[in-house]
Amino acid sequence: MQTEEEFKDFILNGHLHYIPNVSIDCAIFGYHEQTLKLMLIRHRNMSSWSLPGGHIKRSETLVEAASRNVRMHTGLDNLFLQQFKTFGDPNRIQFNKFDKEKWFEITGLTSWEGNWLMDHTISVGFYAVTDFSETVLQTDISIAECAWFDIGSLPPLEFDHSEMVKEALHTMRLHLYHYPIGLNMLPEKFTLSEIHALYETLLGKKLDVSNFPKKLIALGLLNKLTEKRSIGAHRSPHLYSFDREKYTLALKEGLVLS
Amino acid sequence: MQTEEEFKDFILNGHLHYIPNVSIDCAIFGYHEQTLKLMLIRHRNMSSWSLPGGHIKRSETLVEAASRNVRMHTGLDNLFLQQFKTFGDPNRIQFNKFDKEKWFEITGLTSWEGNWLMDHTISVGFYAVTDFSETVLQTDISIAECAWFDIGSLPPLEFDHSEMVKEALHTMRLHLYHYPIGLNMLPEKFTLSEIHALYETLLGKKLDVSNFPKKLIALGLLNKLTEKRSIGAHRSPHLYSFDREKYTLALKEGLVLS
Known part of the structure; x- marks a missing residue:
């Protein structure tokens, strides 16, 4: 939605095009680089x-x-995108939190009685993972702001969204432990230290050294390259890359990685 | 729903009481006893x-x-009950599969135009696990039959329900690998062989001997009892029981069991 006219049509007639x-x-x-962030938006009202x-x-x-x-907000396609939970508690959305009077100006409505957006709504939660340095955040007519926040210092969130983040x-x-999900977050070629750091950061805890990488190698998901990276005197660790075919299959079928 | 009158009211006015x-x-x-079954129903129409x-x-x-x-169909409460996925493909339900004309007789309707049941419906999938020998299957006014089927020989299912079973x-x-879920499927006191057989049956594959049981013991989820079971000359394996407190906590927080 880019124009006021589209926004108005969405509020008034969205149920014709969207599932209520x-x-x-x-x-x-x-x-x-060992930092985990979460993308948040602020609706314009x-x-x-x-x-x-x-x-x-x-x-x-x-x-x-x-x-x-996700594409609309980040510009990115083909991210690892998975359902995590569906939320449907009664009163999970407090409609009084919306500054709905502002919408009256746009829509010409004088009452929300019977409007499709104001009924009980359940929400299907998806999570995606990406390299935040590669995203270009974007808003649309309904959104005032869009930004990355450190996972450890999120602002208070609307509705049941704090619970959603916890569940996600x-x-x-x-x-x-069951899917390889590094493809969008590591360079094409990476060291075992880099993938180890990725797992530690996502899990939010220290791991036995190279626990996950070892298992990924054993399952044939990582290919050891002849190329090495020089990171100092006498230190040139091997580089690895994902085996795309096995990666795709593992994403589909799941595996036991611990 | 037990009466025709309740069923009629559900079809005509259900959206007042239920989320459309x-x-x-x-x-x-x-x-x-090492058999895995799935409960299925057949709607009356x-x-x-x-x-x-x-x-x-x-x-x-x-x-x-x-x-x-679940309670309505099995008579059981407090089962391990978890969301597995939400389904929303367009046309996932073919309404022509319902013998809707039979409902015309009940409802007095002559058209389904605008009826709340006939709109696009997404469905939140839950799975439960129980001991099938303890259930008493029950139907209601909308259901003709209710039965257990061996997981390996399910009949063709309506709509996207085969996909649902696969995902469940x-x-x-x-x-x-992350929650202890044996409580409703084993006797109060059980041998390591019994819990091993439970895991193998649910996973549908052979496991390294006592892999899961060992991990459950290491995590303090199983208590070794002094009592033994006599199963033959020179064979009297120890009995175990779940530590309820740790079990409840693990169900809430999850763990790594493999």
Whole structure:
């Protein structure tokens, strides 16, 4: 949505194009050099931050809706994108948090009675992981701000979004034991130290040295290259890359990595 | 729903009490003596089998709706009940599969135009695990049959329910590495062979001898009892029981079991 006219049409007639009573929310995690961040947005009619999200077009799958949302905010495609949980507690959304009177000006409405956006909404949570240094954050007409926050110092979030972040982190960390998810967060060629640091940062804890990398090698997911990196006198660790074919298969079927 | 009158009111006015456009479906797995089964139902106006499911009351959480559904069909409470995935592909439900004309007689409707049940519906999948020998299967006014099927020989299922079963199995098997889920499927006191057999049956594959049990003992989730079971001359393996406190905590926080 780029224009006021589109925004108005969405509020008034969105249920013709989108499924009512259902939304998606996306926890986009960003990794770079041993730092983990989370992308947050601030809606133009709200004072606090929240996860980016939106509605599902009647013609698209849930993951297509999530991909569209992530692409819209980060400019990136083909991220590792997974459902983590669906949220549906009664009263999970307090509509009084929206400064809805501002919308009256845009829409010409004088009451929200019967408006499709104001009914009970359950939300399907997706998480994505990417290298935050490669993203170009973007807003649209409904969003005032969009920014990366350190995972350890998030601002207060709207609705049940703090719970969503907790659950997204929990599921992402569990998935680390079953899916290879480094492809978007490491350079094409990397050292075992680099992938070890990635796992430690995502898990938020120290690991036995090269626990994960060793298992990835044993499963054939990492290829040892002849090339080395020179990082100082007498220190030139081997470089590795992901085996794309096995990586894709493991993403589909899952594995046991611990 | 037990009466025709309640069923009619559900079809005509259900959207007042239930959230439209959203349902839940439950894959209820049943274990007993190294056999894994799945519970299926046949709706009274359909010819094929499907997972049990239903709608979410406006006053309840998603997991409350799933619990209510599982309890209604099995008579059991407090099962290990987890979301596995939410399904929302366009056209995932072919409404022509319902013999809807039969409903015309009940409802007095002559057209489905605008009926809340006929719109795009996404469904939140839950799975549960239990001992099938302890369940008493129950139907209601909307269901013709309810039965356990061996996991290896399921009948063709309606809609996207075969995909749901596949995903439920996948997630349940992944969760086996992170949550203790034997409590409802083993007797109060059991041998290591019994819990080993449970894991092998649920995972659908052979495991290294006592891999999972050893880890459960190391994590303090199993208590070794002084009591033994006599199973023949010179064979009397120790009995074990779950440590309820640690079990409950592990269910909440997750762990690494492999």
